[in-house]
Amino acid sequence: MITHIRLLQLLDYDPDTGIFQWKKRPGRGAKPAGTVAGNFDKDGYLVFSIDGKQYKAHRVAWFYVHGKWPDGETDHRNRIRNDNRIKNLREATVSQGRQNRTRKANASGFTGVYFIKGRYLATIKANGTTHRLGWFDAPEEAHRVYLNAKAKLHGDFSAQRQACG
Numbered sequence: 001m002i003t004h005i006r007l008l009q010l011l012d013y014d015p016d017t018g019i020f021q022w023k024k025r026p027g028r029g030a031k032p033a034g035t036v037a038g039n040f041d042k043d044g045y046l047v048f049s050i051d052g053k054q055y056k057a058h059r060v061a062w063f064y065v066h067g068k069w070p071d072g073e074t075d076h077r078n079r080i081r082n083d084n085r086i087k088n089l090r091e092a093t094v095s096q097g098r099q100n101r102t103r104k105a106n107a108s109g110f111t112g113v114y115f116i117k118g119r120y121l122a123t124i125k126a127n128g129t130t131h132r133l134g135w136f137d138a139p140e141e142a143h144r145v146y147l148n149a150k151a152k153l154h155g156d157f158s159a160q161r162q163a164c165g
Contacts, residue, residue, distance in 0.1 A: 002050050004067050010050060011037060013064045018084030020048070020057060044081040057084045062091070108139045112146035115139070122146045126153050 012021045020037040038048040038057055046057035061084045062070045075092035076083055108115045112133075113122055122133035122142035133149055136142040 001069075002053070002055070004063065007050075007060065007064060011060075011064070013061060015061070015065060015086040018057075018061065018082075018086070018088070020060070020084075040082065046082050046084060057082075058089055061086055062089055108142070110139050110143035110146070112150070113139050113142040122149075124149045124153065 010023055012023055013019075014021075021033075022031060022035050022037050023033055038046040041047045041056075047054055048057065048060075049055070056074075058074045058076060058081075059070060062074050065086050070091045073092045075090050077088050077090055080088075108120055112124055113120050120136045120139045120142040122136060122145045124131050124133060124146055131149075133145050134142070136145070
């Protein structure tokens with residue numbers, strides 16, 4: 001694992017743009033200083049290799065700014081995998097990261113809400129278990145209950161503000 005000192009020797013990071021640039025590239029065929037670092041992996045994340053080890057840029061950004069590796073996952077708040085601005089990144093549990101993933105639209109049009117036999121079922125998944133939150137006549141009402149449950153589970157007050165506003 002790379003040290004913070006080594007990282008600072010090799011890369012510059014702009015927290016406002018999320019862009020990494022090489023100060024000096026290690027190894028043969030090194031690119032000149034100032035070259036933008038990284039390539040996209042098959043999942044759309046920006047990655048680069050340092051001293052023979054591959055790193056995801058969003059985790060390196062966290063390490064670069066905070067001087068320590070994130071404890072859990074590093075989540076992109078806006079769900080854009082190559083937006084590595086520090087204000088777009090947060091430490092997250094596995095459950096929080098899963099909740100923030102982009103999903104295919106369901107019939108209700110709301111996350112955590114399913115249209116079944118003319119009514120709307122609100123559900124939330126926590127710690128590997130799906131919890132039914134109740135049946136509702138309107139999808140907005142079911143989604144509001146989902147957001148409140150999410151806020152209680154994760155302490156995500158922004159979700160609670162959305163539900164109330």
